[in-house]
Amino acid sequence: MARGHSEKFRRTIAASARKRTETSGVLRGDKALIYEGELETMARFVTDYPSIETGGDLFGFWTHTGSPMIEYVLGPGETAEHDDAAFYQESSFLKSAGGILRDLHGLQHVGTWHSHHRLLLTEPSKGDSSTMQRALDKNGFNAWLLTICNFADKSDRVEMRGYLYGAQGGGEHQQLTWLILPGSSPVRTAMEAVKGFPRSEPRTLASTYEAIPSTTFALVAAAPQTASPTFPSSSFMATPEGRGELYRLSQELSALERDVEILQREDGRVSLSFHRDGYAFEVVFPHSYPVVKPVVECRPVDIPAGQEESWKTPRTLFVAMDRGDDVVTHIEELVTTFLVNREHTGSDAPRDRVG
Template structure:
């Protein structure tokens, strides 16, 4: 859908809206889980239409972290409309197939896919993003997955990329990493025996493909694991209560910020770290916490030229946090205030300590 034909798409999605179960809260997942057999099926559909757009729909569910798990890739109906820069699924076909997948396997309509064949556009077009956002908001969804498929330059290999949209996100999306599960989807195997299911099958028998970027559970398990932090025996963080408090704060902060990490400095102090809007923030806990309060430090992720010396010491934003306070709420308010003030002042130069 390289140009926006959004009204027909929104009507088609609305036809299946009653089969959609909402994700809870803001979607934070950074993976899209899918069986390798479903990726191959999608690639075969794309190969059926090498010079015009094709597409279909994605059925599955949402994990507790907000990642889509795709159990079934639905292809185009026989009467779907294929154009050089647009694709329209037949709404009655989608409604019927989605209803059966929901009733038999509890699957939700989690997204759509379409090809840009050889247009050279590996990301959603502006029309795509506008259409996805309006359909998502109009139907009250919290998240929506769009997969874009392309042929590699001068090759028949199909590349597939996954993009996640959020409610009221102004068309912004983020690319997900495919987490590929081995073999075939058990749902596809089960649906082969269901009479009356309006399935569509690709004409192409085999296709080469690449999901970009991708990983597997085996690769993730083999990756080096970060060592757990160690603390002086007298440290509060060395006690079960202290570790429990650190873990609770980590979970609460992770519910609001992406990519939160537990770090330990050379001097043994532990911190909760995350990035937002070009700044790195760390909530640093001293060894004598909770007697001595934690601080929040920040610095630009990319330090502006000419300011390297002034940013050798990070800016301390907060020094008045008490144990028992709603720490995460205080941190969020502090970070937001800092970023808003930075926008108003237009300065990245560090200033005096606050708090």
């Protein structure tokens, strides 16, 4: 049987989510992050029902900038109701699948999706908006993502558009830009081996689709930069590949954290810097990167009185992983674990390295 995250990590994420709900309800992102494999799965479900509505649910988490990150697209249950202009999910199927996704991977129910097949309605209907707003307000959620799927005019290509609703928003919604991550969701891959998971698989083997509007980290990273650090000619960061990697990591981290900056230290090392919950974090890249791995350092933004000496050297949280690993996800897990542990211990004094 496949294993999910550790119990300690699930408690960490749950505590972080509670704190985020209490403090960041006004945040609103302008993007929805999703793996291309999950988009294709959604399109295949839509193609299963070319002339009636179908739908399902979206599981993932909310970034610190208020954007939904979709890790798993759930399709319709076996007894879900499909009509010309309505879809009703099977409640027991949703409850069972959602509970397992939460317990194994700490995922939250972040939204729903349904098709308008060939109704020529690319936006939420008034009924859709009323339903979304009632669900938000009844459950005390800060935000909710609704994805509308359509067949393109005179085509079998499935189009997906995402709309974000906010608490007490009166049904108002904002269309988001899809930020598409390459490949398959690691959660879907892991769930394939989980016995007892009430999975729903589309019958259609392949489907063409388009997420509207959309972008990728590669396109964002290729945007012109107004200022660039300088590096020794022998540095990997001085090469086009190295600069591209630095900006890609910067943009990936910016999707999850606010005000990410690229900084260069006096000794020439470059870092990605951001603040969260009163701490400054820096992902520091050594001169010999990628042979030598980067590290994550942190210190309080305002050092408590009496601790100046102990914080002269920042705390090293972790020696980061190899190139090709999901560096940003590991950074987020590490920072969240540190902050929750710090909150539980009630101490700002440096402790042994984590990781």
